[in-house]
Amino acid sequence: MSTGIQYDEAWSWRVEAIYTTSDVVAQRQAVLSALEPCPGERVLDIGFGPGFLAREIAAAVGTGGAVHGIDTSESMLALSQRRCAGLPWVALRLGDAAQLPYPDGYFDAAVSTQVYEYVVDVTAALRELQRVLRPGGRAVVLDTDWDSIVWHAANQVRMDRVLAAFTEHCAHPYLARTLVPRLRQAGFTSSRSLVFPLFNPRYDADTYSHGIIDFIAAFVPGHRGVTEAEAQAWADELRQLGQNGDYFFSLNRYLFCVEKPATSLAG
Numbered sequence: 001m002s003t004g005i006q007y008d009e010a011w012s013w014r015v016e017a018i019y020t021t022s023d024v025v026a027q028r029q030a031v032l033s034a035l036e037p038c039p040g041e042r043v044l045d046i047g048f049g050p051g052f053l054a055r056e057i058a059a060a061v062g063t064g065g066a067v068h069g070i071d072t073s074e075s076m077l078a079l080s081q082r083r084c085a086g087l088p089w090v091a092l093r094l095g096d097a098a099q100l101p102y103p104d105g106y107f108d109a110a111v112s113t114q115v116y117e118y119v120v121d122v123t124a125a126l127r128e129l130q131r132v133l134r135p136g137g138r139a140v141v142l143d144t145d146w147d148s149i150v151w152h153a154a155n156q157v158r159m160d161r162v163l164a165a166f167t168e169h170c171a172h173p174y175l176a177r178t179l180v181p182r183l184r185q186a187g188f189t190s191s192r193s194l195v196f197p198l199f200n201p202r203y204d205a206d207t208y209s210h211g212i213i214d215f216i217a218a219f220v221p222g223h224r225g226v227t228e229a230e231a232q233a234w235a236d237e238l239r240q241l242g243q244n245g246d247y248f249f250s251l252n253r254y255l256f257c258v259e260k261p262a263t264s265l266a267g
């Protein structure tokens, strides 16, 4: 189960547009090089969204491998099935991260980017992730910590109100800072972690923050007392700062590479 944004058609299209920007393309490259999918492997993408990553994993594992994916959103399923059309070794379906519809030890590797922050019962979801990996299998998990945001505004009080309202878009806006112990408690050993900054010192259509302005302005009205007019004024001010050359945005994503021990830690 998830709280916050439910990815219907309109929200799914917004995400798809943001995920074509150079920032998110570079993030996917970082995830792929951390995951290192190999020819012939069976890989799971939990919360595949618009399916960009699933398609790239499919190219890496090739026809002798398999990519499976689950997501709770029918619109995301439609988008990603279109994106992965013609790749019969990709199998995408509706499903919940907290109740994975696969047998124990089924996957060589799994990935989940920007998903666990939406999942109410993260503990159950990480336990499921561990269950479906084979002993010695690996996983890559990436999430945001929204406290890491630095976004310049002339009206800082309004910026703080809007960002506070936006934390309601998901169940755990600060999840990343607790993922190390959570992954350990789920039975993983940690091999590597890194921070992936989204840094936009310029207002540019090919950036993450350019796309997220409309995304946030569409979400926040009605949350924590933010009005439609306030959200629009907030967005207009950012565009104006951008045109004046006074723009600054930075946000961190945190990536964790973990392994399921070859012999069970649970004993």
Ligand SMILES: C[S@@+](CC[C@H](N)C(=O)[O-])C[C@H]1O[C@@H](n2cnc3c(N)ncnc32)[C@H](O)[C@@H]1O
Pocket: 001, 002, 007, 015, 019, 046, 047, 048, 049, 050, 051, 052, 053, 070, 071, 072, 073, 076, 095, 096, 097, 098, 112, 113, 114, 115, 118, 119, 120
């Ligand atoms: C921000 S998008 C990330 C998409 C994709 N992983 C990526 O990074 O390109 C979040 C996705 O998580 C999915 N999601 C949210 N809660 C979920 C859950 N409990 N189980 C599976 N997917 C979930 C949403 O439907 C959405 O597609």
